[in-house]
Each structure stands twice: as C-alpha cells, then as structure tokens.
Amino acid sequence: MVRRVRKGDLAFIYVMSEKRGDEVIPPRIAGLFEVASEPFKSSEPVFRGGTYPNRVRLRPVIVPKRPVEFKPLIPRLSFIKNKRFWTGHLRSGMAKLPEGDYVILRGILTDSSLMQ
Numbered sequence: 001m002v003r004r005v006r007k008g009d010l011a012f013i014y015v016m017s018e019k020r021g022d023e024v025i026p027p028r029i030a031g032l033f034e035v036a037s038e039p040f041k042s043s044e045p046v047f048r049g050g051t052y053p054n055r056v057r058l059r060p061v062i063v064p065k066r067p068v069e070f071k072p073l074i075p076r077l078s079f080i081k082n083k084r085f086w087t088g089h090l091r092s093g094m095a096k097l098p099e100g101d102y103v104i105l106r107g108i109l110t111d112s113s114l115m116q
C-alpha cells in the first residue's frame with residue numbers, strides 16, 4: 001500500500017490503544033499530516049515493536065493538543081463496514097478513505113484544535 005502513497009497525499013495518523021500502568025489509553029487519531037516525500041526504505045528503528053522499513057516523511061497539517069478518541073467516531077465512518085469488528089479495517093496499516101470520512105475526520109480534528 002505504501003507504494004501508492006505520493007508526495008502531497010494527506011494521512012490521518014491512528015494510534016492503537018495502549019496500557020500505561022493500570023491505565024488503558026484508548027485508540028485515537030493523533031492528527032492529519034501531508035506526505036512530504038516519496039516512499040523510501042529504512043532500517044533505522046522508529047517505534048517499539050518493529051522496524052517498519054517502508055516509510056514516508058510527514059508534515060503536520062492539523063495536530064490537536066490532545067488526540068481525538070477513535071471509538072466514538074466508528075458509527076460515522078463509512079469505510080468501516082463491520083462496526084462490531086472494526087479493528088480489522090485498520091490492521092493493514094493503511095486504508096484509502098472515502099471523501100465523506102475525510103471531511104468528518106478533518107472537521108473533528110479542526111474543532112478539537114480550536115477547543116484546546
């Protein structure tokens with residue numbers, strides 16, 4: 001999928017849920033970014049849990065002070081066909097969003113940025 005990504009494309013960054021001590025941080029959208037490079041390969045580690053060799057450079061477009069919780073958005077997003085087993089739609093690492101879903105997510109991030 002990363003081979004289809006082109007400089008200038010827009011990407012929402014989804015962050016999986018994680019556990020910090022006894023607290024569970026829910027899945028969230030960290031922001032909207034513009035792809036600032038063509039895809040490239042690198043073996044330099046950037047995240048815990050893997051090398052992730054296929055990469056692009058990103059430029060922030062909208063980054064709220066606090067990420068937006070993802071689960072409440074699921075009923076509104078058309079690219080998630082199975083609302084009960086929604087995580088399967090995100091496991092591929094990338095998904096092309098319909099225009100309506102892009103508008104919904106961008107609007108929520110914009111509102112979140114203005115409110116904080």
